[in-house]
Amino acid sequence: MQQELKDKVRFLVGDADILEQMRETAGFEPFAPETVEFLDEFSKLLRGDADAGKYSDVQTFAFWCRKSSVLRMKENYGGSLKNRTGRGLAFHVAPSNIPMMFLFSMAVALLAGNSSIVRVSSREFEQSTAACRLLQKLLGDHPEEAGKIVILRYPHEEELTRYFSAVCDSRIIWGGDRSIGEIRKLPLPPHGIDLPFYDRFSFCVINSAEYLKYGKKQLLAENFYNDTYFTDQNACTSPQLVVWTKEGAAEARRQFWEELEKVVSRKYRFQDIQGVDKLAAACRYAVCHSDGKAFCTDKSLCRVEIGALHKDLKDFRCPGGYFYEYAAERLDEIAEVCTKECQTISYFGFDRQELLDVVKRNRCRGVDRIVPIGKTMDFGLQWDGFDFIYSLSKVIG
Amino acid sequence: MEELYRMAPFGLGHQEKEEKLLPEYKKLTEHHYRNCEKYKNILDCIGWDPGCRTLEGIPFIPVRLFKEYELYSVPEEAIVKTVASSGTTGQVSSKIFLDKSTSAGQQRALTAIVGDFIGRSRMPMLILDCPDVVKNRSMFSTRGAGILGFSTFGTKRAYALKNDMALDYETLESFLENYSGQRFLMFGFTFIIWKHFLLELEKSGKHYDLSNGVMVHGGGWKKLKSEAVSKEEFRRRFREACGLEDIHENYGMAEQTGSIFVECGCGHLHASIYSEVIVRDPKTFRPCRIGEKGILQVMSLLPHSYPGHSLLTEDEGAVLGEDDCLCGRKGKYFEIIGRLANAELRGCSDTYAAGIKG
Numbered sequence: 001m002q003q004e005l006k007d008k009v010r011f012l013v014g015d016a017d018i019l020e021q022m023r024e025t026a027g028f029e030p031f032a033p034e035t036v037e038f039l040d041e042f043s044k045l046l047r048g049d050a051d052a053g054k055y056s057d058v059q060t061f062a063f064w065c066r067k068s069s070v071l072r073m074k075e076n077y078g079g080s081l082k083n084r085t086g087r088g089l090a091f092h093v094a095p096s097n098i099p100m101m102f103l104f105s106m107a108v109a110l111l112a113g114n115s116s117i118v119r120v121s122s123r124e125f126e127q128s129t130a131a132c133r134l135l136q137k138l139l140g141d142h143p144e145e146a147g148k149i150v151i152l153r154y155p156h157e158e159e160l161t162r163y164f165s166a167v168c169d170s171r172i173i174w175g176g177d178r179s180i181g182e183i184r185k186l187p188l189p190p191h192g193i194d195l196p197f198y199d200r201f202s203f204c205v206i207n208s209a210e211y212l213k214y215g216k217k218q219l220l221a222e223n224f225y226n227d228t229y230f231t232d233q234n235a236c237t238s239p240q241l242v243v244w245t246k247e248g249a250a251e252a253r254r255q256f257w258e259e260l261e262k263v264v265s266r267k268y269r270f271q272d273i274q275g276v277d278k279l280a281a282a283c284r285y286a287v288c289h290s291d292g293k294a295f296c297t298d299k300s301l302c303r304v305e306i307g308a309l310h311k312d313l314k315d316f317r318c319p320g321g322y323f324y325e326y327a328a329e330r331l332d333e334i335a336e337v338c339t340k341e342c343q344t345i346s347y348f349g350f351d352r353q354e355l356l357d358v359v360k361r362n363r364c365r366g367v368d369r370i371v372p373i374g375k376t377m378d379f380g381l382q383w384d385g386f387d388f389i390y391s392l393s394k395v396i397g
Numbered sequence: 398m399e400e401l402y403r404m405a406p407f408g409l410g411h412q413e414k415e416e417k418l419l420p421e422y423k424k425l426t427e428h429h430y431r432n433c434e435k436y437k438n439i440l441d442c443i444g445w446d447p448g449c450r451t452l453e454g455i456p457f458i459p460v461r462l463f464k465e466y467e468l469y470s471v472p473e474e475a476i477v478k479t480v481a482s483s484g485t486t487g488q489v490s491s492k493i494f495l496d497k498s499t500s501a502g503q504q505r506a507l508t509a510i511v512g513d514f515i516g517r518s519r520m521p522m523l524i525l526d527c528p529d530v531v532k533n534r535s536m537f538s539t540r541g542a543g544i545l546g547f548s549t550f551g552t553k554r555a556y557a558l559k560n561d562m563a564l565d566y567e568t569l570e571s572f573l574e575n576y577s578g579q580r581f582l583m584f585g586f587t588f589i590i591w592k593h594f595l596l597e598l599e600k601s602g603k604h605y606d607l608s609n610g611v612m613v614h615g616g617g618w619k620k621l622k623s624e625a626v627s628k629e630e631f632r633r634r635f636r637e638a639c640g641l642e643d644i645h646e647n648y649g650m651a652e653q654t655g656s657i658f659v660e661c662g663c664g665h666l667h668a669s670i671y672s673e674v675i676v677r678d679p680k681t682f683r684p685c686r687i688g689e690k691g692i693l694q695v696m697s698l699l700p701h702s703y704p705g706h707s708l709l710t711e712d713e714g715a716v717l718g719e720d721d722c723l724c725g726r727k728g729k730y731f732e733i734i735g736r737l738a739n740a741e742l743r744g745c746s747d748t749y750a751a752g753i754k755g
Contacts, residue, residue, distance in 0.1 A: 270679075273711065273737040273739060273740050274679075274740055275679050275692070276461075276692065276709060277740060279443065279709065280459040280462065283442070283443065285442065286438040286439045286442035287466055290441060290442075294442050298681060299680050
């Protein structure tokens with residue numbers, strides 16, 4: 001790499017020498033014992049650190065990557081990883097909306113047997129900074145692992161992205177459709193693969209009759225809050241739409257939003273511009289579809305009742321507590337919004353199988369996850385339709 | 398409306414204004430509802446009460462919609478002019494569609510309002526901008542439209558800046574030589590005036606006597622704020638550099654050209670009979686009390702060809718009083734505090750202990 005490019009890079013973990021050596025790196029065995037041990041130590045460090053440990057998303061990551069959790073994930077693969085080895089070097093372009101995503105991304109690449117160059121966004125989060133500091137410290141005691149991880153930050157500089165793209169074996173891009181498009185213009189080596197994680201749309205389905213019977217409405221509201229407001233509805237997994245089954249919908253809705261409002265008023269920090277943003281989103285929807293009715297007395301929780309499910313609903317999304325809702329006569333109606341962009345269906349009061357059947361029966365192009373309300377943020381080795389371990393390793397046939 | 402143009406622009410007190418103008422705003426709302434389908438869809442979605450009893454009940458839409466959609470309420474063939482708001486570099490600009498009567502109304506209201514502050518007789522005018530901004534059609538924007546609109550107040554017009562935005566000392570000196578003995582008008586955009594006129598004057602080290610001038614400026618403090626220049630500082634520096642005291646800020650937008658809000662000698666922006674300002678609580682959109690800060694909603698009776706008569710801005714301000722400003726003008730007077738910050742993109746950075754998954 002040219003010196004002037006190098007000068008633009010700021011290393012959070014690792015350094016220029018490691019980066020240089022990585023070009024010739026080879027993959028290793030998935031779930032290698034030393035990788036599992038290393039992640040377990042990282043987990044302990046994170047949990048025990050005062051700066052990092054106070055963040056719930058750090059805790060979530062730390063619990064996810066501890067030994068017992070990783071070994072459980074490994075079990076799911078049975079003997080299928082016997083002839084597999086990591087592809088080599090993964091180049092990650094981490095998202096800016098979810099602070100800890102860069103670590104999940106790095107960890108899955110490691111578990112699949114790859115070294116990683118991780119580019120983090122220019123937005124600094126306190127918990128990311130703390131986690132990088134701990135990781136760097138830990139790598140000091142693990143020279144073997146130190147050669148596998150570089151985390152860096154650089155300003156918008158296509159030449160750098162071009163360089164990393166040209167030397168990697170896989171490129172993992174988290175980002176908006178536009179930035180993915182920009183990055184994909186830069187060539188990978190002939191054998192290189194892309195795993196693009198693009199802008200997605202998610203929704204929630206609630207069985208109204210079951211909800212009315214349910215005794216833990218407050219808990220459900222908390223869980224829904226964590227799925228949505230906790231990431232300011234910026235995560236791809238956050239529902240933008242709530243679909244109710246028709247019977248009992250009116251009363252279920254009333255109670256549900258009332259419960260949610262209580263959580264929101266207790267926990268959410270409203271920003272003054274958000275009311276304008278939400279009103280604009282509702283107007284935008286109205287310009288294109290004449291079936292909406294907005295309910296938005298307190299701007300920290302706005303909803304628009306819609307008379308039909310439209311494929312382009314995701315174009316009218318707005319972060320920070322803005323929901324479309326629809327009462328469905330038949331569950332199969334949701335197929336309309338199970339487009340290629342649809343990622344997660346979260347649910348209450350159904351069997352997972354019921355929803356899976358709807359998706360299959362209607363031959364929907366999208367839907368990558370179906371999880372209960374409260375679980376949308378649970379990261380897993382299967383994501384957006386990819387299996388990280390299989391995708392980031394190669395099989396010797 | 399004809400009746401309105403014959404009235405004093407700041408002559409209506411609260412009660413009278415409400416009684417006279419509420420029916421007008423309702424009529425206008427209904428006109429747009431019937432003639433602009435997109436506006437109709439919007440009102441059907443966000444709701445409004447046609448039986449409302451105060452101006453506060455008139456529905457409002459975010460001003461940014463004009464950046465995204467072409468909104469008009471007259472047949473296309475009636476549109477005589479389309480104005481694009483300048484927008485900061487890189488931003489999308491609004492498109493405003495004017496028919497003959499709207500365009501004429503804007504000029505009449507502007508004349509009445511500005512006349513109330515600077516007098517009705519025309520005077521020599523020094524435009525604090527470059528000639529290209531009006532001549533060059535591709536640049537024709539709020540800046541050009543604003544200058545053209547104000548040009549009717551001037552007789553002998555001169556441009557104080559060259560096309561490369563350098564101060565044109567020759568023009569300035571000959572203008573002052575000819576007219577500094579009488580009252581003269583200066584007009585321009587706040588940031589341009591600051592950067593290309595005042596700072597240059599100060600640097601030049603020469604003293605020009607502008608004490609007979611009256612200056613009207615506007616276009617936002619956003620850029621000046623980033624240079625940490627306050628309103629007071631702006632005034633003080635002009636006073637010290639060239640003896641200019643008679644300065645009036647104006648607050649307006651391309652979406653409501655004509656019915657601008659102008660600052661009186663007490664430093665207050667005034668709503669005229671052609672306009673109204675309502676400050677709303679950001680979280681509930683309920684009208685704020687006097688002195689309470691919130692989001693500005695601006696109303697104007699002029700927009701007939703496009704549904705821009707009641708708009709929610711992204712500016713923060715506070716109503717300071719009504720009907721009792723020491724300058725004697727009736728109606729509400731207010732201040733602008735600044736622009737609402739864009740929503741910061743927040744990740745899951747809360748520190749509460751979430752349910753930890755094993």
